[in-house]
Amino acid sequence: MPVQDAIRRVTDRIIERSAHSRAQYLEQTRSAGHKGPRRGTLACGNLAHGFAACGAVDKERLKGGTDINVAIVSAYNDMLSAHQPFERFPAIIKEAVRNLGGVAQFAGGVPAMCDGVTQGQTGMELSLFSRDVIAMSTAIALSHNMFDAALYLGVCDKIVPGLLIGALSFGHLPAIFVPAGPMTSGLSNPEKARIRQLYAEGKVGRDALLESESQSYHGPGTCTFYGTANSNQMLMEMMGLHLPGASFINPNTPLRDALTVAAAERATKITALGDEYTPIAEVVDEKAVVNGLVGLLATGGSTNHTIHLVAMAAAAGIRIDWQDFNDLSQAVPLLCRVYPNGIADVNHFHAAGGIQFLISTLLDAGLLHKNVKTVAGPGGMEAYRMEAFLEEGGTGRVTWRPAPRVSADPEVVRPADNPFQPTGGLRLLTGNLGRAVIKTSAVKPQHRIVEAPAKVFDSQDAMLAAFKTGELNRDVVVVVRFQGPKSNGMPELHKLTPQLGVLQDKGFKVALVTDGRMSGASGKVPAAIHVTPECLGGGPLGRVRDGDIIRLDAEAGTLEALVDPAEFAAREITVPDLTPNGWGMGRNLFGAFRAAVTGAEQGASSFEGIA
Structure with missing residues (x-):
């Protein structure tokens, strides 16, 4: 089915808006790439350093200069459950590539922090900026110019966006993202x-x-709720950067290992040395980005991607904004109910049909661009209707078959002609408090409009203290300010979720308004988040006072302080003492990031030229 007009209009708008930056990016990418192995440009001393520690067979292959060399860039550490399974992957990849006559080298590791560990803690103020550190670490790993393709091993919140931004800075290299899968x-x-x-x-x-x-x-694997980590995996598949069906296979299983082998083998097929050259710069184009956006909306995915997807697209010269999210959300139905949007977890979602069913029904409804380039080869998104399974006969190899076209559980995933709701799970809010986003997919309709007096806090600890004293036992719009990227790195405020839920369950009308982030698992309480401009940048949220009536209307898409306009404009913004945000737990090392960072709608990026 041809793509629907609403999807095409947004895509055309993005193409037009991005014309200059995309052309510039592609020109830079093409000038960086050339036929033959990258290491062909290296002097003998450079090359000798590059393979000095290799075994005899790998060393001879790299000396010859014509065999494929695949980079492994990994976010492995054994504290994070999602990344601990990656410990085994390099050996699997190296053997698979060696069996095909090539070489795979562990090019470098990138840091990986867990928002689940740092939630509500000082370390969370490094979380958003860790994305850009990961991107830079990826660039360092690839800077040796030894490689013909790269495999990226990452799962969680900032890790996949950072890896993708780094990979796109080496856009001439083919890239496949290799997940570890969710815990049971x-x-x-x-x-x-x-x-x-x-x-x-x-x-x-x-x-x-x-x-x-x-x-x-x-146990090992990604947390099983549908937060940012699992939204990342969905995005990589929707954008054609995973092998089909790779996202939600549990760690340390034969199928998981077989998919890792298949990814390594596929990477050797799509280098410039063969007939299927597929550089990542050509995979991540405007249509692929729109496909990712559609997937995010259809699944009720993480609000964090209203920031990350902007930055990821910008790294490929593609400009998107929150209006694009909003307009697509009006055209894309909500097809999934996975916690916090429902009671199922991602394992249940996968068993019910998962991403393969989702892609099939979106294609059938004309809600996805079918004719895109992917790492899976010819056929575009049609290849992603296929599910992965082990070959018969005990070979240990993966093969693919058509996925079922009928949901195994309509309470978890539904076809496009029978959605949970006719619109997607995100909405842009505008008004005299700025621009914000709200995740509506987990918020019941009766809670989507809140008009109540404001109670203003400049820290989450102050809000929690007020909750304990009973001060918030009333209809209230909780305003938590100076939580933007310039103020303190824009930490997630998920620590506030249980308290806000308690107030709502008591029957009070309650909402959160903040220039900070909520978790990728934003839940049942309406939350206007990422308010931009942020307060430290002069954003009008800084003018709100206790008792001001705030109206959050997720149906109309508005966020307003119901205050006399002249009085509101005349108020000064009083900045609290933010100096403690600049020291302790490594925060002093990130002063340059806070000073340079762009706004949330521009991707909260600290990179010049990627905004």
Whole structure:
């Protein structure tokens, strides 16, 4: 089916807006690439350094200058459950490439921090900036110019966006992203949320809370709720950067290993040395970005991607903004209910049909661009209707077959002609407080419009203290300011979620308005987040005072302080003492990032020329 007019109009608008920057990017990419191995430009001393530690066979192949060399860039560490499985991957990849007559080298590691560990802690103020550090680390890993293709091993929140931004700076190289998969299901996400709220109310102790959390996060793999990490995996598949069906296979299983082998083998086929040269610069184009946006909206994905997708696209010379998200959301139905948008986890989603069913129904409805270049080869997005499974006969190899066209659980994933709601899960809010985004897919319709007095805080700790004293037991719009990237690195404020949920469950009208972020698992309480311009940049949210009536209307797409315009404009913005944000837990090392960072709608990027 041809792509729907609404999708085409947004795509055409992005192409027109990006014409100059995209052309400039492609020209720079083409000038960096040339026929033959990258290391052919290296002097003998350079090359000798590059293979000095290799074994005899690999060294001879690299000396010859004509065999394929694949870079491995990994976010492995053994503290993060999502990345711990990557410990085994380099050996698997090296063997697979060696069996085809090539070489794979571990080019470099990138840092990977966990928002789940740092949530509500000082370290969270490094989280957003870690994305750009990862991008720079990726560039350093590839800077030796030894490689013909690259495999990127990453899963979680800032890691995949950072890897992709770094990969696009080497746009002449083919790239395949290799996931580790989600952990097996543990304690249900709704039960976990229930225990968190009971703890916030003082009805259970820390022992019960820790036991609940331990049963939820219990083994290797990604957290099983549909937050930023799993939204990342969906995006990589929707944008043609994973092998089909790779996203949600559990770690340390034969199929997971077989997919890793297949990714390594495929990387050797798409270099400039063969007939299927597929540089990442040509995979990540305007249509691929729109496909990623459609996937995000159809699944009710992470709000963090209203920042990350902007920065990722900009790294390929493509300019998108929140109006694009909003307009596509009006055309793309919500097809998935995965926690926090429902009770299922990603394992249930995968078993119900998962991404392959989702892609099939979106293609059939004309909601995806079919004719795009992907790492899977000819056929564009049609290849992603196929699900991965192990060959018969115990070969240990992966093959693909058509995925079922019928959902195995319509309460988890539905066809496009029978959606959970006719529009996607995100909305742009505008008004005299600036521009913001709200995730509506998990918010019940009766909670999507809130008009109540403001209670203003300049830190999340101050809000939590007010909750404990009962000061917030009323209809209230909680305003948490000076949480933007320039102020303190824009930490997630997910620590506030249980308390806000308690207030809503008591029957109060409650909402959050902030220039900070919420978790990629933003939930049932309406939250106008990423308010831009941020308060430290003169944003009007800084003029709000206690008692001002704030109206958040997710149906109309408005965010307003109902204050006399002249009075509101005359108010001064009083900046609190932010000096503590610049020291401790490494924050002093990130002063240059805070000074240079762009606004949230520009991707919160610290890179010149990528905004």
